[in-house]
Amino acid sequence: MDKKEKILIKGLFKxxxxxxxxxxxxxRQGSSKEEILAETGMTIGVQDADxxxxxxxxxxxxxxxxxxxxxxxxxxxxxxxxxAGNIFLDGEDIASMSSEAIKNVRRKKISMVFQxxxxxxxxxxxxxxxxxxxxxxxxxxxxxxxALAALEQVGLEKWAFSMPDELSGGxxxxxxxxxxxxxxxxxxxxxxxxxxxxxxIRAEMxxxxxxxxxxxxxxxxFISHDLDEAMRIGDRIAIxxxxxxxxxxxxxxxxxxxxxxxxxxxxxxxxPTLILTAKDIALKNQVTIxxxxxxxxxxxxxxxxxxxxxxxxxIDENEIFKGVLQRDELIEMADAGMKEIHETHLKPAAxxxxxxxxxxxxxxxxxxxxxxxVTDNDGTYLGTVSKNLFLRTMHKGGQA
Amino acid sequence: xSFFDFEERVIPLNDWVQDGVDWLVEYHRDFFQMIKFxxxxxxxxxxxxxxxxxxxxxxxxxxxxxxxxxGKKTAVFTILTMFLIGLLGFWEEAMITVSMIICSVLxxxxxxxxxxxxxxxxxxxxxxxxxxxxxxxxxxAFVYLVPVVMLFSIGTVSGVLATIVFALPPIxxxxxxxxxxxxxxxxxxxxxxxxxxxxxLRRVQIPLAMPSIMAGLxxxxxxxxxxxxxxALIGAGGLGMPVFMGLxxxxxxxxxxxxxxxxxxxxxxxxxxxxxxxxxR
Numbered sequence: 001m002d003k004k005e006k007i008l009i010k011g012l013f014k015x016x017x018x019x020x021x022x023x024x025x026x027x028r029q030g031s032s033k034e035e036i037l038a039e040t041g042m043t044i045g046v047q048d049a050d051x052x053x054x055x056x057x058x059x060x061x062x063x064x065x066x067x068x069x070x071x072x073x074x075x076x077x078x079x080x081x082x083x084a085g086n087i088f089l090d091g092e093d094i095a096s097m098s099s100e101a102i103k104n105v106r107r108k109k110i111s112m113v114f115q116x117x118x119x120x121x122x123x124x125x126x127x128x129x130x131x132x133x134x135x136x137x138x139x140x141x142x143x144x145x146x147a148l149a150a151l152e153q154v155g156l157e158k159w160a161f162s163m164p165d166e167l168s169g170g171x172x173x174x175x176x177x178x179x180x181x182x183x184x185x186x187x188x189x190x191x192x193x194x195x196x197x198x199x200x201i202r203a204e205m206x207x208x209x210x211x212x213x214x215x216x217x218x219x220x221x222f223i224s225h226d227l228d229e230a231m232r233i234g235d236r237i238a239i240x241x242x243x244x245x246x247x248x249x250x251x252x253x254x255x256x257x258x259x260x261x262x263x264x265x266x267x268x269x270x271x272p273t274l275i276l277t278a279k280d281i282a283l284k285n286q287v288t289i290x291x292x293x294x295x296x297x298x299x300x301x302x303x304x305x306x307x308x309x310x311x312x313x314x315i316d317e318n319e320i321f322k323g324v325l326q327r328d329e330l331i332e333m334a335d336a337g338m339k340e341i342h343e344t345h346l347k348p349a350a351x352x353x354x355x356x357x358x359x360x361x362x363x364x365x366x367x368x369x370x371x372x373x374v375t376d377n378d379g380t381y382l383g384t385v386s387k388n389l390f391l392r393t394m395h396k397g398g399q400a
Numbered sequence: 401x402s403f404f405d406f407e408e409r410v411i412p413l414n415d416w417v418q419d420g421v422d423w424l425v426e427y428h429r430d431f432f433q434m435i436k437f438x439x440x441x442x443x444x445x446x447x448x449x450x451x452x453x454x455x456x457x458x459x460x461x462x463x464x465x466x467x468x469x470x471g472k473k474t475a476v477f478t479i480l481t482m483f484l485i486g487l488l489g490f491w492e493e494a495m496i497t498v499s500m501i502i503c504s505v506l507x508x509x510x511x512x513x514x515x516x517x518x519x520x521x522x523x524x525x526x527x528x529x530x531x532x533x534x535x536x537x538x539x540x541a542f543v544y545l546v547p548v549v550m551l552f553s554i555g556t557v558s559g560v561l562a563t564i565v566f567a568l569p570p571i572x573x574x575x576x577x578x579x580x581x582x583x584x585x586x587x588x589x590x591x592x593x594x595x596x597x598x599x600x601l602r603r604v605q606i607p608l609a610m611p612s613i614m615a616g617l618x619x620x621x622x623x624x625x626x627x628x629x630x631x632a633l634i635g636a637g638g639l640g641m642p643v644f645m646g647l648x649x650x651x652x653x654x655x656x657x658x659x660x661x662x663x664x665x666x667x668x669x670x671x672x673x674x675x676x677x678x679x680x681r
Contacts (some may be wrong), residue, residue, distance in 0.1 A: 103594045120603075132593035179593070
């Protein structure tokens with residue numbers, strides 16, 4: 001799959017304080033954040049961020065409070081001025097844009113949803129939703145039509161003429177979302193957008209966002225401190241600590257290969273069976289045999305004994321999984337004088353698809369004595385998941 | 401001889417001020433006449449209209465305003481109050497006072513709201529302007545009455561100018577406060593949607609600061625009314641006059657009904673303008 005880079009961030013720094021240039025020089029010479037704070041009183045907001053965000057993905061920036069994630073996202077639309085570095089949006093450097101140019105980017109290309117909703121209390125719901133369009137100078141009739149369409153997308157068209165303080169928290173944030181969608185932006189910045197909502201509403205909003213995203217592929221940069229949320233909605237996740245980007249990757253990548261103890265600590269307590277799929281953990285450590293003339297029960301038995309295994313996995317010439325045979329079955333077949341293993345001898349065997357989550361593999365493991373074979377969607381054999389492997393993965397993901 | 405003696409080392413600030421005012425009077429009279437001109441014109445206009453309006457028409461209009469902004473109770477109160485003032489024999493004086501209040505509040509709003517907005521948006525300007533506001537509010541009126549008379553001569557216009565000096569600070573302070581109280585997140589959100597500073601001001605800061613600005617206007621009106629008697633000292637007409645005369649001739653009755661009329665007008669204006677502040681959504 002070829003992905004287009006939507007936002008490319010290069011060597012991005014934010015230093016809060018009197019003389020950022022001094023702190024920047026110290027940083028580049030290898031001083032730590034703490035040393036700079038002690039010596040100059042300046043704080044490092046974001047330190048040398050370097051990553052890209054692909055078009056159409058939900059990119060979650062995750063970190064504890066104070067990790068710099070809000071600062072990072074506010075530099076994308078220059079609500080906070082970067083100290084150094086570049087932010088390329090479709091190849092144009094936001095960091096060096098004139099204030100006129102950045103104003104237009106904010107009006108047309110990047111819009112934002114805020115944790116505290118930030119709705120204008122003196123404007124009606126529809127006026128709020130039309131706020132971005134109003135700034136652009138679009139006529140009232142036109143902008144209210146667009147705003148109403150955006151409100152329909154979030155299911156609030158009936159409340160168009162209410163005041164924000166008549167709405168519940170979840171509804172307020174829907175208005176916030178509608179306001180951001182109304183300008184039809186390429187990029188949506190969501191700063192802890194659902195964090196102020198109670199868990200049930202939050203899950204509902206996450207689903208809604210995913211649904212909207214399916215219909216209308218936008219590039220979404222989502223700030224969160226909540227790992228479950230990040231896992232649920234993120235195509236890729238960046239983990240931040242103390243202003244640094246510690247790791248960027250898909251949820252699976254990060255869960256399986258945490259870059260350091262900080263990342264690992266984040267994932268402690270996360271149920272890996274929800275995130276990891278059968279493909280992620282399957283191993284090709286079982287004995288297989290190709291279905292072809294000359295490969296009889298005796299050959300198979302010999303291989304099993306050689307590798308001290310009890311089950312043999314039968315695949316065809318094209319690596320398509322066909323079935324499983326147990327040692328005892330092979331002995332019976334050999335005793336019956338069969339020279340060849342034939343497809344018709346095989347009973348249907350339980351198998352899992354590579355995309356199944358570990359959670360879905362679990363019942364198969366319980367019901368069947370043999371390690372569960374994992375296949376591609378077209379049936380290609382990918383390996384097996386044994387009870388042992390399953391437990392080991394859970395242990396590693398859960399607390400390693 | 402002592403090393404340091406306050407008796408001998410006195411800064412002649414009083415002489416400097418005297419010389420300064422003399423100099424201003426002598427060489428810059430035109431400038432002060434220029435300041436006086438718009439105030440004089442609007443005061444003459446407003447007081448001509450008010451003194452030529454039939455009292456019943458005025459009472460009716462005021463009652464409608466009271467009813468629109470503040471409700472039935474205030475409307476009834478307004479009608480009773482204005483009738484009482486008329487029956488006390490002070491209708492003409494009351495109209496002059498009301499026109500003085502209208503003029504001074506008008507000029508206070510014209511100057512004070514923009515200054516308040518500036519102070520609300522710039523810490524530096526706020527720091528700069530604060531000592532002036534403190535001085536304007538705390539300097540006893542008697543101190544600046546003399547220079548005001550020297551620069552603008554005596555009369556009702558000078559009374560209005562002295563009133564403006566005293567009544568300007570609250571509207572500046574409360575406008576600034578109102579702008580500062582707008583949640584920074586709302587300003588940030590507006591900026592995030594590409595609002596220019598002027599758009600932020602027009603669509604977010606001013607509407608949200610409106611209750612505070614209206615409170616400032618209300619305070620300005622109250623301060624103006626409290627200056628009515630002092631303004632009478634430099635020849636301003638209106639309800640201050642009977643109070644002043646009453647004090648001079650020890651006519652306690654006259655002073656009391658003059659004072660009562662001022663208080664009643666203050667209450668009417670207070671209720672109406674408070675209602676204006678609350679009614680905005």
